[in-house]
Structures are given as structure tokens and as C-alpha cells.
Amino acid sequence: MKWNDLQNEACPVARGLSVIGDRWTMLVLRDCFLGVRRFEQIQERLGITRHVLADRLRKLEAAGVLRREPYQERPLRHEYRLTERGKALYPVMVSMIEWANAHVPPPDESSVTLVSRETGKPIVPVMVDANTGKEITHQTVTALRPK
């Protein structure tokens, strides 16, 4: 298995990582979900080089996760927006956030948390199977390989 060939694997974990597994990529997407859309803003927030950020944005655009949209004509400037495919990554983001808040607390215990817009209360995410309504755990599910 080579990192650059992950997109061709039968394993969906490998294929997922081929798009979002590079360093900084999930943090770029976090900013997109927070409404930060411009190159300079993302670069300033992450403190990474222009080269690395341009590479990650280019790959995410090529993968159909982000699209570029002009926000200024003269000179022409673009911002980056999540596509439907990009927005579909939200459960990955949420499940990582919940795991980190439960298991990787920050030194000063002041972490960003996710709250419901409707109630203002912290969300308690549970992953359920829409077919059965039951919670999905590693014990209720098994991986099926193609024949």
C-alpha cells in the first residue's frame, strides 16, 4: 500500500484518507465549516506556508470537496466554499471533535464545544443506524468484503 495510491484501495478508510488524510487538510476544512473562506485568512489562522496551503486547497478542489468562487473582480480574487461533497464531511468533523473533547482535553480545560443552535445546549452526538434506530458500535457492525 502506497500513500499516493490510497484512492484505488477497496478499503474506504484508505480512500477517505487519500482526500482528507494529509497534514493540515482537516484544519483547512474546519476553517471552511467555520465560514473562513479566504486564502490569507486561513493561512494566518493556521500559520502554515503559502506553498502548503495552496497545495491542500488545490487537492481539495480537484477532489470536489471545495470549489472556488470569485468574490472580487479587479483584481480577480477567489474564496473557497464547501461543495455538497465537502459538507458531507461534517459527521467526520463532529465525531472527531466529540472524541477529542472527551479524550484529549486541552491543558487549561477550555475547549471549543459544539452546541445546538436550537437549544443552545452542548450536543450529545450518537451515531445510529437509520434502518434499525439502534446505536452503531464496533460490536453491532461488521465489514463486508466484496466477493
Next chain:
Amino acid sequence: MKWNDLQNEACPVARGLSVIGDRWTMLVLRDCFLGVRRFEQIQERLGITRHVLADRLRKLEAAGVLRREPYQERPLRHEYRLTERGKALYPVMVSMIEWANAHVPPPDESSVTLVSRETGKPIVPVMVDANTGKEITHQTVTALRPK
């Protein structure tokens, strides 16, 4: 923001990536969820160097995600098992699998899928808020920063 300091960030996405964001780490954890527990087996499946795999396993053990357990006395050999903290990563794994199966199909359309052990049917994972019973999307949730 420096990659090696991510564990100290207020942002849980950053802290999560400090543990699972290194290349190959999620594929190592995939193997652990599949019941592959021995160094040589994981190394053979991933085709990575002993050096890289040893580094990832050491970090995951230090982070409390995996624990080593002896399976043979003479000579002493260990296998790697998920801790409770490690098992709690399952929703991250499932949400990435579902996203990849929907949005990063393999060339030959023969992907591994997740099925319910109870019904044998493909699962349809939905992330709901246990407080409200409603689906969690980027539109129903907002990030709250500590004061």
C-alpha cells in the same frame, strides 16, 4: 500553529489530529478494529517500514489509544489492543467509511461496506443529538468558544 503543538490547542479538531492525524495512523487503527493485532501482520497489510509502524504504535500507546498485551512468553511477544479510548474512535472511522463509500468510489466499484451484524444489511449511519433526537448537520450546530 505547529503540528507538534496541536495537542495544546483549544480547538478539538486540532487536538484530535494530534493523536490520529499522522499518516498511516488511521489505517493502523482500522486494522485494530478488524482484529489485526500483531506488528508483523499490520506491517504486511500496510506495506510500511518497521520504523514507521513502530513510531505510530508507540504514539498510540502513549496517547492511551492502544495497549500492549503479551500473547507469548518465550520469547516475549506483544499484541496491540484498543483501549476504551481507542474504541471510542469508532464513530470517526464509520463516518469516514460512509463518506468515502458515497464520495470516493473505488475504480472497480467493489468497496468494503459496513453491515449490521443483526440484520446483515448495509448500515445507514445518521448522527443525531441525543438531547433532541434530531439529525446533526453543520446547519443545526455551532461552535462555542470558551469565555
